[in-house]
Amino acid sequence: MIGQTLDIVTTAAILYAVATGLLLVFGVMKIINFAHGGLMTLGGYAALLTTQAGLNPWLAIPAAALFGGVVGMAIERFVVRPLYNRPLDAILATWGLSIIIGQLITIAFGRGVQFAESPLNGTLDLWGESYSAYRLALVGIAAVLGIGLTALLQGTRLGLETRAVIMNEDLARGLGINSGLVRFLTFTLGSALAGVAGALITPLSSVDPSMGVPWLVNAFMLVLVSGASLVSLLFACLVLGGAQVLVATHFSPVLGGLTIAVLAAIILRIRPQGFARD
Amino acid sequence: MTEARRLSLILAVSFAALAAIFAGPYLLDTYSVNVLTRSLLYAAVALTVDLLWGFLGILTFGQSVFFACGAYAAGLVFTHMDFSTSNAFLALGLGVGGALLVAAIVGWLAFWHGASALYASVITLVLPIVATQLLYSGGTFTGSSSGLSGFMSFDLSMEAWFWLSGSFLVGVTTLAYIFVKSDAGRLLVAVRENEQRCKYLGLDTSRLKILVYLACAAIAAIAGYIYAGYAMVVAPELAGFVFGTELVIWTALGGRGTLLGPVFGALIVDYESAQLAGDYPFVWQLIIGTLFVLVIVAFPRGLLPVVFDLPRKLLGLFRPRVPTPAASVTLSTLDPADTQGVEPGEGPALTVAGVVKRFGSLTVLEGIDFEARAGELVSLVGPNGAGKTTLMRCIADGAERTAGRIAVNGYDIGRKPPEACVALGVGRKFQMANVFETLTVAQCLQIARVRHARPSLWRRAQDLPLPEAAMHVLATTGLDKQLSTPAHLLSHGMKQALELSMVLALEPRVLLLDEPTAGLTKTERMQIGAILIDLAKKQGLCVLLVEHDLDFVREISSRVIVLHQGRIVLDGSVEEVVASELVKQVYAGSGHAGIDHETAPSPHTELPA
Known part of the structure; x- marks a missing residue:
């Protein structure tokens, strides 16, 4: 029972960490960044390089953020910016970028599966249950990400401008907010977060050129269900991630893998705004 | 061709x-x-x-x-x-x-x-x-x-x-x-x-x-x-x-x-x-x-x-291309005996009873009650935010209203989607000209007729019979000479006229027009006004019109309904409305308290039992 609860909480934390970057980009730019999976892969390889160089595995997180952020800047400038008015085309173009990133990584690192060193090993005893220390640490990391982003959005001038762009971009522009800059910074931040997510999941799985893709669809569905709110994203991760854990343990892991996508599709059919308040 | x-x-x-x-197989390995x-x-x-x-x-x-x-x-x-x-x-x-x-x-x-x-x-x-x-x-x-x-x-x-x-x-x-x-x-x-x-x-x-x-x-x-x-x-x-x-x-x-x-x-x-x-x-x-x-x-x-x-x-460099004339469509007037519009039903053309519309906690329309008969030209007036367009939306789409009953031609629209309301006889013209930008004038009109004339799966029709009312609008505005012009090249007034003829091609019984004269010149406005009077008087349509231009309203309407803050504050003839102190107050915005004292009773008495 405790083990399952911990599974649900840690799964939700991982999903939250993976989806925040996508949510930020979707909220501000109203486009789905299908390169998110590719950027996660990039973050995974950044973690691999960091540990292979013998550095502290925790350094993988800032390294991955740097990788993701720099590539994200280039993507925003050259691919996403011309497609502001064609949101469906932006999905396709970013998917194309995902292919490019995957192939470049394959050429550079080969197709093989590799493993990065985990920053935390062993288990912790919690309420009589010994549980993976790293998975527990992820809950803290996801909380820091969520609180940090909320503070950025609620507490800074940039956050205020970003929220203004989310609510009404035309009006925000009319008030002198440089919405192009807001979009650029948002996409960069979203890409950096994708890289961080890639680095965070590497100790749980392996590193390979298509590691990000399976996460993409789940993250995408969670974001659609949550609208543009970090709070409803947390709720969606807990509910749908919890459902995934329960289905996977009690029925079959294959069905568990489908749970988030199918449930989200049904939720959106019944309530188009999903878990968002309006 | x-x-x-x-x-x-x-x-x-x-x-x-x-x-x-x-x-293939003989040439390839x-x-x-x-x-x-x-x-x-x-x-x-x-x-x-x-x-x-x-x-x-x-x-x-x-x-x-x-x-x-x-x-x-x-x-x-x-x-x-x-x-x-x-x-x-x-x-x-x-x-x-x-x-x-x-x-x-x-x-x-x-x-x-x-x-x-x-x-x-x-x-x-x-x-x-x-x-x-x-x-x-x-x-x-x-x-x-x-x-x-x-x-x-x-x-x-x-x-x-x-x-x-x-x-x-x-x-x-x-x-x-x-x-x-x-x-x-x-x-x-x-x-x-x-x-x-x-x-x-x-x-x-x-x-x-x-x-x-x-x-x-x-x-x-x-x-x-x-x-x-x-x-x-x-x-x-x-x-x-x-x-x-x-x-x-x-x-x-x-x-x-x-x-x-x-x-x-x-x-x-x-x-x-x-x-x-x-x-x-x-x-x-x-x-x-x-x-x-x-x-x-x-x-x-x-x-x-x-x-x-x-x-x-490259070819064009050597030989100037002769533009091939677009496949022309011939217009004709539909025989009134063949019209397929809904038969005029018993009783009023439009009944609105106790209609309420809320967006969350915000009430936009409350206790809207009125009836309109065929041949009436009713103008809806009121300041911005009075709920005029919302009321139009509620009549054209059954899913819109929060409560109340709307019947068109004697049929309750229930919760039906817009296309089913059209089948009952509603025709709605939007505030901003709403046409198919990349299609030509003739093609736009053809699509408006699809409901009545099933389109061919393999052929292109050469002639397009339209109801008399639509033909009248096309002829008055000169659109019938621009049939092969793509809609996005039309002027604003022409687009409005095209949308009006598309809606009339539906053969509606109740015509909803949201500011049909907005942004038009004086002449165009006069033309549209004459057409509307004609539609109501001769064709027996029930026309409901949202309008800000009170002079225009005075010229063409047979009846005026004044909306203010989501309620009907006055429903009467043109003379009554023009003479009303209340309307002046509503438009001049001289204090809502006055209105409350003068006419608007408390919500309890106004809501239908």
Whole structure:
């Protein structure tokens, strides 16, 4: 029972960490960044390089953020910016970028599966249950990400401008907010977060050129269900991630893998705004 | 070009294509014939992606699933039962039937009234993921990750498979081409351009989307069935997301909305992939990915139009091109005996009783009660935010209002969607001119008539009978001389007139007009005013008009309803309203307290019991 609860909480934390970057980009730019999976892969390889160089595995997180952020800047400038008015085309173009990133990584690192060193090993005893220390640490990391982003959005001038762009971009522009800059910074931040997510999941799985893709669809569905709110994203991760854990343990892991996508599709059919308040 | 000549030209081209397919095996080496057989089938599936995405505007990632439906039906039947002629038919039936069933479920999920384009794409994205997982978990029945192989199949030579696949591709491409160029096919573009206008022209766009989706699923399933017969192996990857997106990539590279572009895109890329993937697998994928991003960003129309435009431009340097006159359509006045509008019902043309509209806690309309008879021209006036447009919306779409009852022509509109309200006799003209920008004037009018005159699936109509009222508007404004002008080139006033004639082509009983004269010149305004009076007096329409220009209202209305803060504050003749102190206060905004004292009773007494 405790083990399952911990599974649900840690799964939700991982999903939250993976989806925040996508949510930020979707909220501000109203486009789905299908390169998110590719950027996660990039973050995974950044973690691999960091540990292979013998550095502290925790350094993988800032390294991955740097990788993701720099590539994200280039993507925003050259691919996403011309497609502001064609949101469906932006999905396709970013998917194309995902292919490019995957192939470049394959050429550079080969197709093989590799493993990065985990920053935390062993288990912790919690309420009589010994549980993976790293998975527990992820809950803290996801909380820091969520609180940090909320503070950025609620507490800074940039956050205020970003929220203004989310609510009404035309009006925000009319008030002198440089919405192009807001979009650029948002996409960069979203890409950096994708890289961080890639680095965070590497100790749980392996590193390979298509590691990000399976996460993409789940993250995408969670974001659609949550609208543009970090709070409803947390709720969606807990509910749908919890459902995934329960289905996977009690029925079959294959069905568990489908749970988030199918449930989200049904939720959106019944309530188009999903878990968002309006 | 006459209709017969146009169709025979299409058929001549497809016979030439068939001849090329027949010659194929004699000119190509065995390896190429083998690879191209697969490419020909993939091209047929890419064609369905183009129909859905390029024409109808539904970006689909899931056509691979329908291909796999046909392929797995063959694989499963031939593996678990014996191969025989009857089983071959059974497998084909199961494949197509299964694909239709899946498509119906997806269609119900994705194309309901009010679903966004993004949501439809999301559903088609979830579909291949679900399908692959189900195939993986099928154990020995579906062969799990390795799929099914080693089953018996039709005993055909490699050339025969090539001819079969090629003829299938040419066949579906020809049919699809004839369809999209027909009157019915133009509806697809109309739905993509402006789905809202289509609904308010009485078209059930959800049904149209589902029908096209079902047809596309069946085509893909047949292609998959042929594929399984020839390759004698089926694998879960056929249903996968990667194959689904590859189809989209080929369509985008070739040129969406061109039909031939995606076909050639699929043929060339898949064939070249087979040639080059062995030597340079990752580099080849990298090139395709880069090309794809480049095309999406820089050449959204794809490469086929670029290739086609180049020789045309070069040719144009030597020989000035004579613009071919667009296929002309002749207008005629519909015999009043043939009009198909709703019969005028018993009692008032429009009954609005106790209508309430709330957005969350904000009440926009409350206790709206009035009736309007045929032949009345009722103006709705009131300051901005009074709820005039909201009231129009509630009458034209049954799902809009929060409470209350609305009856048109004696029929309760219930919770019916806009297209069903149109069938009851509602015609709505929007505030901003709402037409099909890329279509010509004649084509816009044809689409407005689709509700009454079923469009042909293969021909283009040469004449267009319109009801007298619509003809009158066209003749008065001179639009009848610009029938082949694309709507986006019309002036603002002409667009308004076009939309009005489109709505009148519906033969409505109740005409809802939201500021029809906004942004028009004095002369245009006079014209529209005369037309409206004529419609009410002579045609017996019930016209409900939202208007800010009180002078205009005074000239044309037979009755005026004043809305203020979501309530009717006055309902009377033009003289009564003009003389009213209250109306002056409402417009001058001199204190709401005064109004409360003078007329507006407390909400309790105003609400109907």
